[in-house]
Amino acid sequence: MTHRFRRLLFVLLVITGLPAQAEPASLLAGRWRLDPARSTALDGWTAWDLVIAVDGSRVSLRHDMQWRATKRSVTNTVDTAAPSVVPDFFRVEQRHMALYPAKGGTTAVRAAWLDAGRTLRVEADTPIEISQGQATLRLYLEYRLVEGDGSLVLIELHRTRPQPLVYRFTRVIEAK
Template identity: 55%
Template sequence: MKKLCLSLFFVYLFAPFLTAGTSNGFDGRWALIPERSSALDGWTNMHLILKVDGGKFEITHDMRWRSTRAIETYSVKPGRKMKVKNFFRIEQRHMAVYPHKNAVTAVSAEWLDNKRTLRVEAEVPVEVSQGNTVMRITYEFRLGVDDDSLTLIELHSTRDQPLVYRFKKLPDGDSSRP
């Protein structure tokens, strides 16, 4: 009995280390909860498709406005600075702030909170009516306690208030569209 208790104790103690990296709560399709989120000005609905693959975090925005659809994907590598071509911003359809043609976005990412939060920092070259400038955006993708909810917080250098989007995880294999 003593041996069994000791064995169970060690399994319990080391289980998180043995399973680390084998399962990730971020992976999957996430549906926006509009009534708990900032307005999606210019869009009527959104899904996020997130995938952690080795050292890469892939972010796909599946957006809808009436019959118009947009699917945009970019990847980040936590712990590394990258240049991303065609970096997608949720609000870019509504604001008169357009991606600068042929420019790349400087992006860095880091894991926080024991890999329960991914922070992405982006310096996005944009065109505005006064000319070209750089807009700094910080994104935090935060997993909920049960891995079935996700909060995306956006802080823009051009805004006083953050944008907050809340999502629920869709079942594995659910390929529904917004």
């Protein structure tokens, strides 16, 4: 490769910026397993795998959950290009609280890549059933790729909770 050609390639990369963004984002893709010892205590769930897939501006966040014999697999698909409305938005709830997804409710979701694609930010206003009727839970979530790319940290803030929920995941290398 000549010196001139290298310069041309560099200029192209800077102009489009595509590889610099797409590459880290795709690093979030894959299966991640909760490390309970390094996470906020889950209540009512004993296992949690997070499966992330990126398709253009759409990011699917699949939650494979387990509690005793109960297994649930639920996917939230968010769009980093525009706000979206998600039916049956799944929230990893503390199951010993009387808070339930509102039946038939839809959730307004905004998502964006941050930190040159190493962080996915998701903001959601989700309707929940409470004993007094219905309320809106405002959620702020950041899925952050940790240095070394083998770990993922999920930081979850609620408008109504005085402290963050912090979950740490380890990448699962799946056999081919």
